[in-house]
Each structure stands twice: as structure tokens, then as C-alpha cells.
Amino acid sequence: MSGSAGVPFLDLAAVHLDLRDDLDVAWKEVLGHGRFIGGPEVAAFEAEFAAHCEVGHGIGVGNGTDALELIMAGLGIGQGDEVIVPTNTFVATVEAVRAVGARPRFVDVRPDTLLVDPAAVAAAITPRTAAIMAVHLFGQMADVDALGRLARSHGVALVEDAAQAHGARYMGRRPGGWGAAAAFSFYPGKNLGALGDGGAVVSDDAQLIERIRLLADHGRSATDRYAHEVSGRNSRLDTLQAAALRVKLKRLDRMNEERVALVERYRRNLPSWAVPVAEDPAAEPVYHLAVVQVPDRLTVTAALDAAGIGWGLHYPVPCHRQPAFAEFADGPLPVAEAAAERILSLPLSPTMAPEQVDLVCEVLHGVPIE
Structure with a gap:
């Protein structure tokens, strides 16, 4: 990657210049209440982002890779399973598959859009296939209509990697409602970027979201903070990032x-x-x-x-x-x-x-x- 002062590849300083006053207010509010983990801005952002995606539920997590991994863990995908993944994607997509112990089954992409080819997916489905990964690359959604039909006909999950598709649509619908869930990254350079790392899962499946919430917070019970129902992990969207994302979501x-x-x-x-x-x-x-x-x-x-x-x-x-x-x-x-x-x-x-x-x-x- 290269570039100098002529025309920058991405000018994040300019992006945030217009937002500075609102970001300063959000920063002061978080400093004022001091709830840096699990503060009120987190729940507010989760609801607002899910609404923006036009789905029923959302949860903030540590980053986009975690979001993908937690979706698959929440679906029970693991050892012995295969997940179909387009080879043209960032390695995080594949890392998430490996993190739950599943095998990535690589497929080719369409020559025009460079997005996953549904025909290649159909040819790659085996009895071990547990999920199809629809990667929405460059800001354009993959053919989730065809991929969704394939997933339903074979009884496998459709998981959307929407790390580059904040606000995109396919057949009028945004990511999150086409399959089991959609994973988002809020890496600073994304269309909706945090001031550091962050991620989210959105879905119409309330039970899946609650399963992910459990896994992302050390397997902690929703009713007894000292009871850990499963062995989970720590993957939380912090309050400051949620506050900044709320400011940016409006724009x-x-x-x-x-x-x-x-x-x-x-x-x-x-x-x-x-x-x-x-x-x-x-x-x-x-x-x-x-x-x-x-x-x-x-x-x-x-x-x-x-x-x-x-x-x-x-x-x-x-x-x-x-x-x-x-x-x-x-x-x-x-x-x-x-x-x-x-x-x-x-x-x-x-x-x-x-x-x-x-x-x-x-x-x-x-x-x-x-």
C-alpha cells in the first residue's frame, strides 16, 4: 500500500473533522457517568444499529472477526463441519472458521463483481457443510437471494460477512435478515468506523443473539452475574466506541x-x-x-x-x-x-x-x- 499528501487513499482526519463537536459531547458524557464497559450507550447503539439494518436484534462485540466467530459458535458449528467461503476475502473470514474448529471450503467468485459465485457454492456443498459464508465485499452485497435458496434447500446456515457493507442493500434489503445473522466490523476505515476496534452481530433470531451475548461475556448468566453457564470469552464493544458509533451512524x-x-x-x-x-x-x-x-x-x-x-x-x-x-x-x-x-x-x-x-x-x- 502506498500514498502521500497528494490524494490520500482514505482521509480519516477529514472524516472526523465535521464530527468533532458531537464526538466531544459523546466523550464528555461517557466520562461523566464512568461506565466504560456496558454503559448505556452500548445498548442504545445495539438497538439503533439493528434498526438501521432493518432487523430485530443486535449485539456489539470486540471486532468483526469476533463477530463472525461468535455467530458460528452460536450456531454450534465446529469440529467436523465445513463452511463454504469465497477465496476472495480478507483472511479474517477464514480465521473465524478455523477458530471454531471448522474446515474452510474455498470457492471461486464471479468475474464481474468478484463476489462469491452461487454456482461454485452449489458445487462445493457436501454432507459436512454446516454454513455458507456470503461475503459482501467492497461495499456490495453478494447474491444472498440465490445463496439463501441454496442454504435452505440443503438445510445449512447462511452467514453474512458484512464487514464492508454498512448500509448496502440487495433486492431492497440490508444485511442481517437474509440468513442466520450478519457480522460487521467497525475498524476505523470502514463506512461506519469506530475510533479503534469494534464489531457487531445483527439478526432476526433473538435466541441466536442471546446465545452470542452469553458466549461474548464469559458465558455469564443473564440473571446471575456470578454464574457462568458455558465456557465463553471476552468480546465486548466498549462504551466509548459505542458512543462514537452512535454519532457516526446518524451520518x-x-x-x-x-x-x-x-x-x-x-x-x-x-x-x-x-x-x-x-x-x-x-x-x-x-x-x-x-x-x-x-x-x-x-x-x-x-x-x-x-x-x-x-x-x-x-x-x-x-x-x-x-x-x-x-x-x-x-x-x-x-x-x-x-x-x-x-x-x-x-x-x-x-x-x-x-x-x-x-x-x-x-x-x-x-x-x-x-
């Missing part, structure tokens, strides 16, 4: 609209050889990332570096080719492997000026690509 839809407008500007002005990831006609993306596929990526990134323009790679090594997960690779996954050589993430931030998009495109037009 999320507007900031997502800014992201969409900037990506549309990219689409109009990019050179023909820089091909943006396609939009599924049923999807309403919120563009966590502005991803294009380019030839000769080294030449392109060198030009961006020379112009002081930030860039990223999401992701240059498919998970089945990562040393940590090589034992689970069943063979080549050609679409993801080819895309990994060509993908490039361009600068994108809700406070980015349209003229900055134009500058990025101008630099790209000057790259000597045949």
Missing part, C-alpha cells in the same frame, strides 16, 4: 451517498483499460472501496506514487494461496487468481472532493497502457 447514509457519487464520477472518467468492478443489478452498493482491474499494475501504481496518490490492494493473494490455509486448498480457483493480479483500489473517502477524483483519472490517463 452513515449521507456519507454512503457521497461514496456512491464519487464512484460514479470514477466510472465516467476512468481510461477504458481501468475496469471498475461491476454492479449486480439487484444490488445497491455503498462502496467501501473503489476497485478496478488494470493491466500492468506495477506501471500503474508507479505513476500513482509519482503523483502522490494513495492506493491499495484488496486482495493480492487469494485465501486458498495463503500459507496459513494452503492445507485447505482443493485446487485452482482461476477467476480469483487472475483478478488478484489485476485489482487496484483507488482513493475513496466521503469527504473526498470531486476534483480529486478527476486528478486520479487524469494521472491514469497519462499511464502508457496499450
Whole structure:
């Protein structure tokens, strides 16, 4: 990853500048009551975020990886089970599967959206399959309609990894209500980012949420804090992060609209050889990332570096080719492997000026690509 002061890849300082007064108020309120773990802001944010996702229930947890792991643990997925995972995802998706003792079954992605291919999922289902992981990448939801039908027909769980899809929709519906649950990350660079780590699970399944709440708080009984019903863990969204997220949640839809407008500007002005990831006609993306596929990526990134323009790679090594997960690779996954050589993430931030998009495109037009 690279970049300098010209056009930053993501300008978090600018994002928070407009929020500073409200964040200061939230900080002072938490300091005033002193309930830094389990304060009133946590329950308020859980309810507000679940409502934003248009589902019935939510729980804040320590981070997005924990959210995925806790969903699977809450569903009873573990040793001997398989979870189908697209290879084009951040490694946290796979780490969560391994953390509960299950085996990741890697599948390829669609060449246009680079999201999990339902046909590949259908071919990968075995008697050991316990769940299908629908990873909503780059701010666009996967085809949860097709994936949900597959999950129901085979009696397995559909789990949504929505770490990059805060506010996105598919067929008019947001993550969380398509399957068992959706996991979110509030890593600072996300569309809804905390001022540190944080995560959440949302679902219409009240019993699953309560199971996750139990597991995330040391297995502590809801009625007797000194009784621990199961062996759990510590994964809590702290009060300060919840307070900050409440401030930012109020602006999320507007900031997502800014992201969409900037990506549309990219689409109009990019050179023909820089091909943006396609939009599924049923999807309403919120563009966590502005991803294009380019030839000769080294030449392109060198030009961006020379112009002081930030860039990223999401992701240059498919998970089945990562040393940590090589034992689970069943063979080549050609679409993801080819895309990994060509993908490039361009600068994108809700406070980015349209003229900055134009500058990025101008630099790209000057790259000597045949």
C-alpha cells in the first residue's frame, strides 16, 4: 500500500473533522457517568444499529472477526463441519472458521463483481457443510437471494460477512435478515468506523443473539452475574466506541451517498483499460472501496506514487494461496487468481472532493497502457 499528501487513499482526519463537536459531547458524557464497559450507550447503539439494518436484534462485540466467530459458535458449528467461503476475502473470514474448529471450503467468485459465485457454492456443498459464508465485499452485497435458496434447500446456515457493507442493500434489503445473522466490523476505515476496534452481530433470531451475548461475556448468566453457564470469552464493544458509533451512524447514509457519487464520477472518467468492478443489478452498493482491474499494475501504481496518490490492494493473494490455509486448498480457483493480479483500489473517502477524483483519472490517463 502506498500514498502521500497528494490524494490520500482514505482521509480519516477529514472524516472526523465535521464530527468533532458531537464526538466531544459523546466523550464528555461517557466520562461523566464512568461506565466504560456496558454503559448505556452500548445498548442504545445495539438497538439503533439493528434498526438501521432493518432487523430485530443486535449485539456489539470486540471486532468483526469476533463477530463472525461468535455467530458460528452460536450456531454450534465446529469440529467436523465445513463452511463454504469465497477465496476472495480478507483472511479474517477464514480465521473465524478455523477458530471454531471448522474446515474452510474455498470457492471461486464471479468475474464481474468478484463476489462469491452461487454456482461454485452449489458445487462445493457436501454432507459436512454446516454454513455458507456470503461475503459482501467492497461495499456490495453478494447474491444472498440465490445463496439463501441454496442454504435452505440443503438445510445449512447462511452467514453474512458484512464487514464492508454498512448500509448496502440487495433486492431492497440490508444485511442481517437474509440468513442466520450478519457480522460487521467497525475498524476505523470502514463506512461506519469506530475510533479503534469494534464489531457487531445483527439478526432476526433473538435466541441466536442471546446465545452470542452469553458466549461474548464469559458465558455469564443473564440473571446471575456470578454464574457462568458455558465456557465463553471476552468480546465486548466498549462504551466509548459505542458512543462514537452512535454519532457516526446518524451520518452513515449521507456519507454512503457521497461514496456512491464519487464512484460514479470514477466510472465516467476512468481510461477504458481501468475496469471498475461491476454492479449486480439487484444490488445497491455503498462502496467501501473503489476497485478496478488494470493491466500492468506495477506501471500503474508507479505513476500513482509519482503523483502522490494513495492506493491499495484488496486482495493480492487469494485465501486458498495463503500459507496459513494452503492445507485447505482443493485446487485452482482461476477467476480469483487472475483478478488478484489485476485489482487496484483507488482513493475513496466521503469527504473526498470531486476534483480529486478527476486528478486520479487524469494521472491514469497519462499511464502508457496499450
